[in-house]
Amino acid sequence: MIILGLLAGCSDSSPVAPKPTPTSVQQLNKKITNVIATNESMTSVHIRHTGYEEEITAFAFATDMLHIVQGARQHNLLPNSEKIRFLVYVPFNDKYGNPSLQPVLGFIFRVEDLKKINFSEGVFTEFNLLDLSAETWRREDLRYSQNAIQAFCRKYRAHSHRFCGRESF
Numbered sequence: 530m531i532i533l534g535l536l537a538g539c540s541d542s543s544p545v546a547p548k549p550t551p552t553s554v555q556q557l558n559k560k561i562t563n564v565i566a567t568n569e570s571m572t573s574v575h576i577r578h579t580g581y582e583e584e585i586t587a588f589a590f591a592t593d594m595l596h597i598v599q600g601a602r603q604h605n606l607l608p609n610s611e612k613i614r615f616l617v618y619v620p621f622n623d624k625y626g627n628p629s630l631q632p633v634l635g636f637i638f639r640v641e642d643l644k645k646i647n648f649s650e651g652v653f654t655e656f657n658l659l660d661l662s663a664e665t666w667r668r669e670d671l672r673y674s675q676n677a678i679q680a681f682c683r684k685y686r687a688h689s690h691r692f693c694g695r696e697s698f
Contacts, residue, residue: 550604557600558593562618562630571637572608574615577630587681590617590634591655598638598658599648612663613638634677635666656685659692 554574555561563575576593594615601607614637618630642661646653667678682693 551600551606552604554597554601554606554608557597557604557606560593561597566608566610568610570611572610572613574613575618575632576615577618579620587634587677588655588685590615591659594636595653595655595658598643598646602643602646602648607640607643609640611640613640613643614666616666631668633668636662637664637666639663654688656689656692659689662692665692 551557554564554572558576560576560578561574562577563573565573565575567573574597576590576597578590578593597615598607607613614635616632617634618632620628621631622628636659638658638661642663646658646661665678682689686693
């Protein structure tokens with residue numbers, strides 16, 4: 530009896546406050562720095578990453594996109610535009626040592642395609658999302674952009690056939 534009383538007294542039974550329901554795409558992930566509806570056909574989501582390990586950055590970005598799309602679907606926050614563009618920004622220093630965030634990779638999806646994803650079965654992965662991308666952009670003047678995709682595809686080509694099979698990589 531004494532032991533049960535001690536154990537009961539040690540538990541923290543204070544209620545945990547539920548997470549607030551997001552009301553915008555920007556609230557879905559702390560890495561999102563901006564969401565811009567450029568016109569009726571395109572919405573851009575800017576995501577900041579800090580890493581320079583090339584294959585990890587591409588995979589981490591795909592993971593972030595997947596969670597954002599899943600959250601947007603769950604909370605009915607997908608944009609009304611035809612397409613959504615995710616841009617990854619990473620920190621760089623210019624030749625004078627001034628820091629800035631620069632876009633290095635971008636992925637464009639048709640919103641209608643994102644609405645069709647079945648998240649309830651738990652089998653739709655980052656690789657499937659990359660394969661679903663309608664277009665991919667990489668910054669041509671930064672070798673980092675091309676290296677990030679090449680490193681990712683060397684490691685994960687078997688999982689992301691369509692994405693890694695594109696000629697531009």
